[in-house]
Amino acid sequence: MSSIDIVVPNLPESVADATVAVWHKKSGDTVKQDDILLEIETDKIMLEIPAPNTGILESISEQEGSTVVSGQILGRLNIDHIVSQKDTKKIFQDQKSITSVASQEHILTRDNKNHNILTPSIRKLMTEHNLQLTNIQGSGIKGRLTRQDIESHIHSEKKLHYTNQQNNENVAHHHIQNTKNDRKETRIVMNRLRKKISERLLAVTKTTAMLTTFNEVNMQPIIKLRKKYGELFEKRYGITLGIMSFYVKAVLEGLRHFPEINASIDGEEIVYYHYFDISIAVSTVRGLITPVLRDIDTLSMSDIEKNIKSLAEKGRDGKLTIEELSGGNFTITNGGVFGSLMSTPIINPPQSAILGMHAIKDRPIAQDGQIVILPMMYLALSYDHRLIDGKDSVRFLVYIKELLEDPTRLFLEI
Template sequence: MNTVNIIVPDLPESVTDATVSVWHKKIGDKVKRDEILVDIETDKVILEIPASADGCLENILEKEGVTVSSHQILGYLQVNNNHNLSLTADALNITPMITAQEIVTSNELSSCPLGPARRRLISANNRNQKEFEQQTIIKDSLQVNTEPNLIRSIETVDPMALETQSNISAMELRSERRIPMTRLRKRMVERLLHVNNTTAMLTTFNEVNMQPIITLRKEYGELFEKRHSIRLGFMSFYVKATVNALKRYPEINASIDSTDIVYHDYFDISIAVSTPRGLVTPILKNVDTLSMSEIEKQIKILATKGRNNKLTVEELTGGTFTITNGGVFGSLMSTPLINPPQSAILGMHSIKDRPVASNGKIVILPMMYLALSYDHRLIDGRESVSCLVTIKEFLEDPTRLLLDV
């Protein structure tokens, strides 16, 4: 048998260290080649480290929660050249499984107290106490005893004693848990504080009538899905309207680098996705070249990868503008925080039926609030408000997206 090292792979660029997140195997466990041994978490992604060959996990050097760096040894894998490991329970120091029947010993059974009704039943049937209890202990543990004698005895219990016992139980339930933040959460906190401390952030609001898009989806949604094998959602409309507005107001798509303004002639849109680890913003690259169906497919792929912790560093790096849709969680209005080094972010919200004045009449329409947060150091009120109004106009009249008017 040979022993090979389990090492930390090359970390992504700009990432100096990582944290051991989860060991999927314990010392002594058999493993197959390419089976995941351990996950390590960086500021951006989770990296999975697989087994290099069939074998057995011999030792773990770095436990969960420890900070590690590139090429550091995490543990040792004992490789069987014949691929035939036969490890015994004694060699692995594994305690044999104990069954429920073995736990309940005869001594414990004989010490169980018998009520009057149970003693009468044993006497009537001329049965041994030990035999009777062995046959009824499981049944009694699963059922509520409703014998009249027991009910009467419960009624005579001191209410004050019951109240005291209830208070003790309630206090026992008042527990607390303390767990360390994930690296992603720590990094998110740092970035959010950085935004508050270094930007002059303002938010402008507007509202949009979503009836035209809802009607369009009802009319062509089924045909669109048959044609492109993807559901026609709202996000493709949001992205298309945003990109067309950014083309007219390039400051919204720009960023500040020291004392320079960097104008981006491409459109990489970050889409905020909620994952078990926290909020991530994978990127749709070159969105201006994508069709509606391609946007929907890429959003679905990125969202699935995010929920499964499969996003790569490349899919999270860059971005010139961010769209976040709090409406999927029921948010009616919010002030989204800028995703640095970007200069603006668009917040979409819940679509709600509201009374609106239209052509001199009060009508009920599906309305949605829009919020554009921006860095006032770079973007003035005229550009921010005009950009948001342009997005509103594109969404209220989707035909303008085709005609670019």
């Protein structure tokens, strides 16, 4: 009998090891090529390990909770071509599923007077994912199913599966203790991401001379610009004009004018970056992650908005790759989406600075000798004082403020 090893994929240099989070198959199960066998958890993301071939899962070498490294054997897959009884049953089930879909198609065609005829691509998609027509709402003419309906349904199912999986993992680690007074405590083992976040935050306080400087920005010019051109922008580019793209552009100009902020300390050396990769903080069910927008100097406003949306969706669905989470020269975090009025963000090492955005609030402001009500936002810049002098940090933040209050300068790059 011929077998092949199921191994841990090559992990980046920044990731030393991983933990076997959950096996989706058990020994003796028949699997198809690219079926997800298990998931392993690094301190950054969850990685899915697909079946390298069609066969039977012969054995599992590393159980859930085991720590593994690159290239380590996780199990073995029997790829012998002899069809076992289990294979025969699976083939029969697949054929039955195809027959069921064909039957449903016939019923829909008959009942809806040919308005719901399934195209070959939709029929193939439904067969591959074992979908039932009765579970999907059509959005086409007279309720006709479209490819977008199928793909949206698949995406929703995957998102629900991921959320349930995370909940199940947490429940599996719950340990409830009862006292004689019937008072309860719940203990949950930290996942690797939460452990890593804890270690990194603690390391920042011990290894950097972190300070924070504050300022505030009048958001009215950007609000007016979005109100005036937002609808046209969305029609043209198919994406909403948010405020993050303005901040990314402002940070880009700031890093160009203050190269010591686009730098980091490596031992006894200072590394100056001549490219502009910005980390964007995204909150997920597993914790805070910082996917990276790369080469922002080459991106338009619409490109920035699309990339941020894509990274945020991938983060929530657990689909970010290690490459998308690696690197970054500077971080932007927006606590304002949760209602934060002011905070002191912690540096994302080995970076030297992080910009914190906060909630936009109407406040009375003195302007040209008059008291006016304006939509204001507090900004916070935390920086490593070992590398960045106080005057440079203040000038950088003031420059960001000036650009945002006169956004025309962003497009003129002045």
